[in-house]
Amino acid sequence: MGFLDWFYYPLAFFGLLRLQRAKVLFLGLDNAGKSTLLQMVSRGRRGIVAPTLHPTLEEWTIGRVVFATLDLAGHQEARRLWRDYLHDTTAVVFIVDAKDPGRFDEAAAALHELSAMEQLARVPFAVLGNKIDHPDAVSEDFLRDRLGLWQITIRPIELFMCSIAAKTGYGEGLRWLAAQL
Numbered sequence: 074m075g076f077l078d079w080f081y082y083p084l085a086f087f088g089l090l091r092l093q094r095a096k097v098l099f100l101g102l103d104n105a106g107k108s109t110l111l112q113m114v115s116r117g118r119r120g121i122v123a124p125t126l127h128p129t130l131e132e133w134t135i136g137r138v139v140f141a142t143l144d145l146a147g148h149q150e151a152r153r154l155w156r157d158y159l160h161d162t163t164a165v166v167f168i169v170d171a172k173d174p175g176r177f178d179e180a181a182a183a184l185h186e187l188s189a190m191e192q193l194a195r196v197p198f199a200v201l202g203n204k205i206d207h208p209d210a211v212s213e214d215f216l217r218d219r220l221g222l223w224q225i226t227i228r229p230i231e232l233f234m235c236s237i238a239a240k241t242g243y244g245e246g247l248r249w250l251a252a253q254l
């Protein structure tokens with residue numbers, strides 16, 4: 074495999090490279106797995122990630138596709154920052170830690186707040202229930218219910234259970250997302 078093949082493989086694989094221009098946001102609470110997914114997409118492997126300091130924006134551009142992570146936990150000031158950042162978003166990947174039920178309500182609130190925003194009115198959302206390699210991870214039906222996904226109707230939205238660390242499940246989510254664009 075040549076250098077370019079190696080470089081573009083993850084994106085071509087997900088069907089995102091054919092896009093003219095795209096801004097794909099990886100959103101979710103802290104500790105959900107946003108930085109880990111960004112590493113997988115940008116480098117095809119997992120490195121060591123330290124918790125990202127808030128409010129931090131990480132960006133990675135491949136071809137004409139910009140990937141960015143944004144932490145949705147916390148206070149109003151951070152909220153204002155991410156609100157400004159959303160206007161030309163093409164697609165949203167919303168990541169939830171599926172082994173942390175104590176934070177499902179907080180994650181659901183952030184997801185519903187996002188889905189009500191005008192800037193994202195027609196933007197497709199792939200919701201990733203991450204960390205299913207862990208024994209405490211909940212089932213897909215349980216997570217779907219706790220996040221209240223059936224209440225979000227005006228856009229394509231789909232839940233995918235995955236383990237970003239074990240490289241399973243999120244590829245389907247990204248391919249589904251690319252197919253919506």
Ligand SMILES: Nc1nc2c(ncn2[C@@H]2O[C@H](COP(=O)(O)OP(=O)(O)OP(=O)(O)O)[C@@H](O)[C@H]2O)c(=O)[nH]1
Nearest residue numbers: 103104105106107108109124125144204236237238
């Ligand atoms: N078991 C398991 N752990 C994971 C998985 N994906 C990420 N993690 C771990 O979860 C922790 C948080 O991952 P990050 O990628 O830093 O999460 P983040 O959403 O960027 O978090 P902040 O930077 O704090 O906003 C790290 O210790 C990761 O190694 C997974 O699929 N399974």
Ligand SMILES: [Mg+2]
Nearest residue numbers: 107108124125
């Ligand atoms: Mg991070």
